[in-house]
Amino acid sequence: MCGRYSIILEEESLTRAFHAQLSQDIPPHYNAAPGQSLPVITNEKTSQVQLFRWGFIPQWAKEENVGYKMINARLDGIEEKTSFKKAFQSQHCLVLANSFFEWKQSSSGKNGKTPYLIKPKDQSLFAMAGIWNRWTNYTTGEEISSFAIITTEANELMGSIHERMPVILSSEQAAGWINSSLSIDKQKALLTQYDSEQMEAYEVTREVNKAYNDYPQLLEPLGDSIRIQTGSVS
DNA sequence: CCAGACGTTGTT
DNA sequence: GTCTGG
DNA sequence: CCAGACGTTGTT
DNA sequence: GTCTGG
Numbered sequence: 001m002c003g004r005y006s007i008i009l010e011e012e013s014l015t016r017a018f019h020a021q022l023s024q025d026i027p028p029h030y031n032a033a034p035g036q037s038l039p040v041i042t043n044e045k046t047s048q049v050q051l052f053r054w055g056f057i058p059q060w061a062k063e064e065n066v067g068y069k070m071i072n073a074r075l076d077g078i079e080e081k082t083s084f085k086k087a088f089q090s091q092h093c094l095v096l097a098n099s100f101f102e103w104k105q106s107s108s109g110k111n112g113k114t115p116y117l118i119k120p121k122d123q124s125l126f127a128m129a130g131i132w133n134r135w136t137n138y139t140t141g142e143e144i145s146s147f148a149i150i151t152t153e154a155n156e157l158m159g160s161i162h163e164r165m166p167v168i169l170s171s172e173q174a175a176g177w178i179n180s181s182l183s184i185d186k187q188k189a190l191l192t193q194y195d196s197e198q199m200e201a202y203e204v205t206r207e208v209n210k211a212y213n214d215y216p217q218l219l220e221p222l223g224d225s226i227r228i229q230t231g232s233v234s
Numbered sequence: 235c236c237a238g239a240c241g242t243t244g245t246t
Numbered sequence: 247g248t249c250t251g252g
Numbered sequence: 253c254c255a256g257a258c259g260t261t262g263t264t
Numbered sequence: 265g266t267c268t269g270g
Contacts, residue, residue, distance in 0.1 A: 001243055003253025033252050033253070060240065060265055065250070069241050071253080082240050082266055103253070105244080113254090151242080164243070209254050211252040 056148035094127035
């Protein structure tokens, strides 16, 4: 799954990869967590980065905390899910990221879980496929826009760490995902499993476990950690 | 019909 | 165990 | 995702 | 709101 990631937005790479603008200052997130306002690009406004809350709040929700249970949406079966159906048809977004974290359960059961950082080898900024929703709290009138990250089966590289991973899009796939003039069938075909050969992963400090820790050192390889790439360990 | 769920991951 | 909050 | 709380009343 | 289950 994907329950934590990093995003430090730079205007230049944003423009180059996604042809979108920043309309406000967006603080760096070295340790983005569910419940926070994070940068996305939606199909409704493809030229602007907006801040949406991570944790999809469905139409039927009576209160916003429902969103904490819906930080991810499984691609498999998503069209049959009451909560996600409508958004999967017409409310797509790109969740901007530089890397994401996954925790590997130690085989012995001892030492608990070890956090890893995973990212594409080549591009520093990438998009994860997301769905969004706009929800109104009828008690307070407050309107909240929220999103979930679509997940799929782990590829070879990810498999050694965790069973699931986010759907990662190339910039061409990303453009199609938020292009509402494409048919849903064509858009669905864009949601492919990212190539294992193009990714790398390494162990990071357990300081990342605490969501209130948010600084650049969280992204550094742990001193004696191994770097994982498909077919080789270096 | 009404009532109750509506989600994911991992662990047991 | 289960829920909330970051 | 992980961490941390999980409760009430009354008094300061 | 909408679907599933009784």
